[in-house]
Amino acid sequence: MSLHDAATLVQDGMSVGIGGSTMSRTPMAMIWELIRQQRRHLSCARSIVSTDGDLLFGSDVADEITTSWFAQGILWGLSKVMRHHVETGGKRFYEWSHMAIGMRFRAGGMGVPFLPIRSMLGSDVLRQRPEAKTFECPFTGETLLLVPALNPDVALIHVQRCDPYGNAQIDGLQFMDIDLAMAADRVILTTERIVSNEQIRRAPDQTKIPFFCVDAVVEVPFGAAPHECFGVYEPMMRHMEAYVAKVNADPVEGMRDYLARHVYEPGSWTDFLSLIGLDELLEASNRGRSIYND
Amino acid sequence: MTDVPHCTAAEMLAILSARQLADGQVVFAGVGIPLLAATLAQRLRCPGLTILFEGGVIGAFVEPGKLPPSTNDQRCTKRANMVLGSADVLLLLQRGYVDVGFMGGAQIDQYGNLNSSFIGDPAAPRTRLPGTGGGNDISSLTNMIVAMKHERRRFVKAVDFITSPGFIRGNRTRAESGLPAGGMFRVITELAVFGFDDESRRMKVLALNPGVSREQVQDNTGFELIFDDPLSMTAPPTDHELGTLRHLDPERLFTA
Numbered sequence: 001m002s003l004h005d006a007a008t009l010v011q012d013g014m015s016v017g018i019g020g021s022t023m024s025r026t027p028m029a030m031i032w033e034l035i036r037q038q039r040r041h042l043s044c045a046r047s048i049v050s051t052d053g054d055l056l057f058g059s060d061v062a063d064e065i066t067t068s069w070f071a072q073g074i075l076w077g078l079s080k081v082m083r084h085h086v087e088t089g090g091k092r093f094y095e096w097s098h099m100a101i102g103m104r105f106r107a108g109g110m111g112v113p114f115l116p117i118r119s120m121l122g123s124d125v126l127r128q129r130p131e132a133k134t135f136e137c138p139f140t141g142e143t144l145l146l147v148p149a150l151n152p153d154v155a156l157i158h159v160q161r162c163d164p165y166g167n168a169q170i171d172g173l174q175f176m177d178i179d180l181a182m183a184a185d186r187v188i189l190t191t192e193r194i195v196s197n198e199q200i201r202r203a204p205d206q207t208k209i210p211f212f213c214v215d216a217v218v219e220v221p222f223g224a225a226p227h228e229c230f231g232v233y234e235p236m237m238r239h240m241e242a243y244v245a246k247v248n249a250d251p252v253e254g255m256r257d258y259l260a261r262h263v264y265e266p267g268s269w270t271d272f273l274s275l276i277g278l279d280e281l282l283e284a285s286n287r288g289r290s291i292y293n294d
Numbered sequence: 295m296t297d298v299p300h301c302t303a304a305e306m307l308a309i310l311s312a313r314q315l316a317d318g319q320v321v322f323a324g325v326g327i328p329l330l331a332a333t334l335a336q337r338l339r340c341p342g343l344t345i346l347f348e349g350g351v352i353g354a355f356v357e358p359g360k361l362p363p364s365t366n367d368q369r370c371t372k373r374a375n376m377v378l379g380s381a382d383v384l385l386l387l388q389r390g391y392v393d394v395g396f397m398g399g400a401q402i403d404q405y406g407n408l409n410s411s412f413i414g415d416p417a418a419p420r421t422r423l424p425g426t427g428g429g430n431d432i433s434s435l436t437n438m439i440v441a442m443k444h445e446r447r448r449f450v451k452a453v454d455f456i457t458s459p460g461f462i463r464g465n466r467t468r469a470e471s472g473l474p475a476g477g478m479f480r481v482i483t484e485l486a487v488f489g490f491d492d493e494s495r496r497m498k499v500l501a502l503n504p505g506v507s508r509e510q511v512q513d514n515t516g517f518e519l520i521f522d523d524p525l526s527m528t529a530p531p532t533d534h535e536l537g538t539l540r541h542l543d544p545e546r547l548f549t550a
Binding site for chain 1: 325326348349350351363364366367368369370371372377378379380381384385387388411416418419420421422423424425426427428429430431434435455456457458459462467468471472473474547
């Protein structure tokens with residue numbers, strides 16, 4: 001399926017779970033396509049958001065983002081884009097602890113309406129989240145927190161490889177992607193490469209997401225750029241730094257300019273990659289593959 | 295008196311924090327100074343220190359000059375024993391496998407509560423900060439070391455918002471909130487090393503950093519500090535500590 005066609009599974013107003021974490025295995029090509037198609041009023045959830053969160057707010061694609069941490073990366077301090085959209089009241093950032101987000105996806109994936117956890121208690125993070133409930137354990141009498149299941153309408157997940165049916169193999173860090181795939185009603189996979197079902201069957205222990213969860217598969221090399229994809233490429237830091245400098249200098253005009261030049265004007269994802277530049281793609285690939293060097 | 299090698303405030307934090315860790319411990323480290331300090335401890339005198347990262351890593355050995363820009367990057371997995379899901383690595387805290395959690399802080403109060411969510415009223419914040427990440431989970435579930443810059447505006451009587459709980463309102467309020475395990479253990483700044491009073495749970499100066507006076511610490515703190523008696527003086531960073539640290543972070547990613 002093409003990026004364009006797969007993106008049509010995401011409709012205005014849907015809840016969307018986003019795979020990967022921070023600058024890793026972000027389904028950036030799919031987010032890029034949703035911006036181009038001018039999707040609106042999405043409610044997104046992700047373990048930790050980086051520049052993907054900026055783009056979703058800055059393009060007006062998402063109204064709200066549920067996450068544990070929202071900035072471009074610790075190297076760059078606060079995200080002026082997030083601050084602008086949240087502080088002026090236009091967009092909502094719903095904060096949960098990282099483990100709470102994980103257990104919300106897990107509850108969703110387990111087919112139960114909630115799970116108990118022991119964090120967030122006593123904090124103001126909990127005070128902001130009336131949808132979480134404290135309760136007394138009927139067995140031990142302890143106070144625990146119940147966090148509600150998250151079952152997104154659709155999940156966007158980027159993987160290293162999968163077959164045409166959606167049997168997906170993930171190298172390195174899996175983050176919350178397995179729970180997310182199980183929890184979501186539909187799953188769109190983007191993948192660095194599509195391999196045969198025979199190849200998947202040679203190493204079934206590597207398969208992390210089974211085909212029956214998956215509704216669409218799109219082959220998009222460098223589909224997490226300018227973020228990283230484990231073992232394939234590291235983040236493209238020159239592009240990231242130029243992006244951060246631009247949008248943090250002016251979260252409205254800087255973002256408008258970035259979106260025009262890097263999202264709306266390119267004819268294809270490959271054209272976007274050309275803007276990052278061959279030098280940087282090759283360096284990022286070299287560093288990415290070096291994780292396998294002894 | 296030995297000469298104090300010239301080092302930045304961030305380098306001082308990393309070195310003094312590394313000294314707080316012991317060989318054989320399991321430490322859950324956040325990005326920045328904590329990651330660097332845990333790696334430094336591993337290189338200096340704790341080869342058996344098991345470092346966990348919230349991206350889902352058990353037993354990392356980060357490579358010199360290749361510090362990861364977050365704890366979710368592939369560099370965190372180098373020479374690790376195991377990778378697992380992010381929720382699963384955080385659940386190790388809940389099950390009690392972690393000896394110490396280690397993170398940075400933006401704003402702290404006299405009971406060791408940390409704020410990384412809002413400056414001002416959360417309903418109409420002056421500044422929306424990035425949020426908890428795994429910080430709330432780590433500080434709720436294990437013993438915490440916090441490394442942070444010492445400024446009066448960061449050391450306040452009561453934080454605007456408790457993102458990561460310390461001892462809440464002191465005495466037994468942490469346990470009464472449903473957090474029976476863990477609590478704030480040490481705070482490390484460029485001025486001093488702090489612990490918390492066993493009863494009141496208020497912040498207490500345990501040791502002054504080299505060349506720092508009591509008055510200097512108190513003047514840079516927005517609440518009244520308890521001073522340990524007798525008050526000790528921290529030994530200055532050695533050339534070996536500083537040399538190893540600079541070898542790990544030659545680009546000064548986290549120590550500028």
